[in-house]
Amino acid sequence: MKITNILSLFDGISCGRVALDRIGIEYENYYASEIDKYAIKIAQSNFPDTIQLGDVKNWKEWNLPQIDLLMGGSPCQGFSITGKQLNFEDPRSKLFFEFVDILNYYKPKYFLLENVRMKQEYQDIISNYLGVQPIKINSALVSAQNRNRLYWTNIPNISQPLDKGIILKDVLDGDESIENFINYFDIMKPVNSKSNRVGIIGKGGQGDRIYTTDKKSVTLMAESGGRGAKTGLYLTGEKTVRMLMPNECERLQNLPDNYTEGVSKAQRYKMLGNGWTVDVITHILNNIK
Template identity: 50%
Template sequence: MNNINVLSLFDGVSCGRVALDRAGIKVDNYYASEIDRYAIQIAQKNYPDTIQIGDVTKWDEWELPKIDLIIGGSPCTHWSVARRDRETTSDGIGFQLFKCFADSINKFKPKYFLYENNHGIHKNIKNEITKYLGVEPIMINSSLVSAQNRKRLYWTNIPNIQQPEDKNILLKDVILDDVLPVALHNLYGGFKEKAVRVFEGKSPTIRTAAGGGHIPSFVKTDLIHSEKAIEYMNRKVKDGRDHWDFGHHSDIRNEKSSAVVANFFKGVPYNVFKDWDCIRKFHPIECERLQTLPDNYTEGVSNTQRYKAIGNGWTVDVIAHIFKNIK
């Protein structure tokens, strides 16, 4: 199709723009509604021609040309199962933010739209969104195209959406070999394993700070990442603790890897995984790879803001898969 005009609500770091590029869709104008200054900084670094139009609640004041595609995923903070005051009806703040998306569709009447939200939101919310948008949601798990489990619902009028082909991407395909572990061994008073959720296989969903909780999640593995990591840990060996010698384990590059869990919290820990008896945070590049973003896409702000931006973002290859059906 010809070059299109796109309106991206709750734009974040413009993951939708990356997905449009991957789908081979040319953009004339990309209008982004976002209020987080760090997300805007990242988006403008990567796409300087992005037209920032501000707060989504001001949608009725926008004067825009013909819009061909409206995309967005409103914050699911108020709908999270982790909240004691979780909203389960359409009279709360969460649904009012969604309504900005629905009202924008009614005002600008695009040919296509795509709305995304968490698979775990209450069925009442799902049903109300479906009623407003007039289409049934499609559930796609990011595990098909990435090294993380991330179940999301997609409401769209883009036709013929099927499940993506499983790319069989595992943790070994995204980790950096030269990132040394952060010594948070529980013998030093770090995180106690009995208080930790342990996973095998793909990574659970990348989340943002508001998801709640302070207990980190680990992936259970006995594999070593690199010779540098082995040397680092062996320097930590003390008299009588010869079980800290990890040099005999296999190299993760030669094994099937369990995926890492990537939890994003406002404070420490952001995202951690268990390596032997050690815990280390994920590098922002590894987290970008979990979301299938380009390496260093979020570079230029603090790591705190990078982790937050990545957790707030979309799994790009899922969105690109959907966009490829735009004609």
């Protein structure tokens, strides 16, 4: 299949382009709007021919040709159930309306918008603007990561992906390969839980919870605190508790190893927490006719 021009808003590290290439969709031009210099660096290192457009708020100056596919994941921190629920008054959430304006102006054949789970009232507002209801897909079906997301699209016949049955330990490196290893085992407090949590450190805040590797990981986060920071902490050996490494996080997002190499580890974690799970996107885009 071939389409001519693709426009990716809030492009990040171009997970959408990885998905397009993985399923063999041919295209002539890939336009990207992104303002994070580190994300742009990673996108360009993997796809040097990406046409970077800059800030989405300046879209009226772009003068692009007809767009066939518009996709984006507008910043979600203002909507997230796990966040402060700042909704449409949050400046980041207002960027959703830039997506709507661009959609109405270019009238692409296909569009795809990704966002987090949110209050029903916010979800309904987005659905009313886009004219479609979202499909909820958990990345756990195609990855070792629990990551529930909503996808609004006019691409037809989207079903749930088949469950690949991957668990976290399937994508982990051996502990002997981990640099700057920190062992929290001696201060871990075991917990009796029906979830995948096996222990806590201190008071057990979100970043201080310890999980098994025999199930799915928790959701990668761009913004999070505690010892587990953006990946969670995991009991990976008899006396080993650690964070996930960037390569392991790349696998949770179905990206090639070292895809985000070239920036600091902190930036890699942030970008991967903001990114898309590639195989979910390939599943959706596979229905383009």
